Amino acid sequence: MDVEEAIFKRRTIRRFKQDPIPSEILKKLINYARIAPAASNIQSVEYIIVESPAMREKMFSLVKFASSLPEDQRTPESGREPTAYIVVIINTDIKKSYFDYDIGAAVENILLGAVSFGLGCCWMANIKGSKIRSLLEVPEKYEIKHVISLGYPDETSKMEPFEGSYKYWKDGNDMHVPKRKLDDVIFKVL
Numbered sequence: 658m659d660v661e662e663a664i665f666k667r668r669t670i671r672r673f674k675q676d677p678i679p680s681e682i683l684k685k686l687i688n689y690a691r692i693a694p695a696a697s698n699i700q701s702v703e704y705i706i707v708e709s710p711a712m713r714e715k716m717f718s719l720v721k722f723a724s725s726l727p728e729d730q731r732t733p734e735s736g737r738e739p740t741a742y743i744v745v746i747i748n749t750d751i752k753k754s755y756f757d758y759d760i761g762a763a764v765e766n767i768l769l770g771a772v773s774f775g776l777g778c779c780w781m782a783n784i785k786g787s788k789i790r791s792l793l794e795v796p797e798k799y800e801i802k803h804v805i806s807l808g809y810p811d812e813t814s815k816m817e818p819f820e821g822s823y824k825y826w827k828d829g830n831d832m833h834v835p836k837r838k839l840d841d842v843i844f845k846v847l
């Protein structure tokens with residue numbers, strides 16, 4: 658799969674088949690994140706892989722899905738939960754600020770890499786950080802920033818033309834995500 662195909666194919670996925678993701682694939686995704694751009698090349702982003710069924714079950718209630726959807730459509734139904742999580746943490750011994758762009762670049766590498774393995778992902782900032790810290794026994798020197806939920810997709814999602822609202826919607830098993838037009842985001846060509 659070439660880069661353009663992965664970029665256009667990637668959509669946020671929040672419902673998953675229950676086939677496990679091989680551990681080597683999860684490690685490969687983190688290897689893609691490891692070499693992403695970082696400001697001044699100071700690499701403070703680290704990762705926790707959560708793949709055991711017992712831990713996954715506990716993580717599920719600590720992340721919040723699709724707050725733009727009506728409440729009854731947000732959370733994956735039983736048997737459609739993520740089959741792995743990657744928790745994105747910052748080692749503050751290495752960098753204390755200016756790491757948000759580094760996280761963005763690293764996470765995007767994971768999301769695009771996941772597409773190439775047929776996986777779906779949901780990048781999540783709406784998380785219960787202090788509960789995740791206790792559950793995963795993360796020392797205080799780490800900031801817990803985001804969680805990526807992963808699995809083999811059990812829903813579809815497609816882009817729609819933007820018509821005044823950024824709200825995505827769900828229609829049966831299909832997600833619809835408005836995106837602005839190319840001509841509308843190119844402010845100027847000089």
Ligand SMILES: Cc1cc2nc3c(=O)[nH]c(=O)nc-3n(C[C@H](O)[C@H](O)[C@H](O)COP(=O)(O)O)c2cc1C
Binds near residue numbers: 721782814825
């Ligand atoms: C920084 C960031 C935080 C996000 N947090 C959440 C979240 O907590 N829960 C969720 O369900 N989706 C979350 N998303 C996914 C967005 O809702 C999704 O990217 C957006 O609706 C566009 O859809 P697309 O990724 O399919 O293009 C987040 C995305 C980003 C970039």
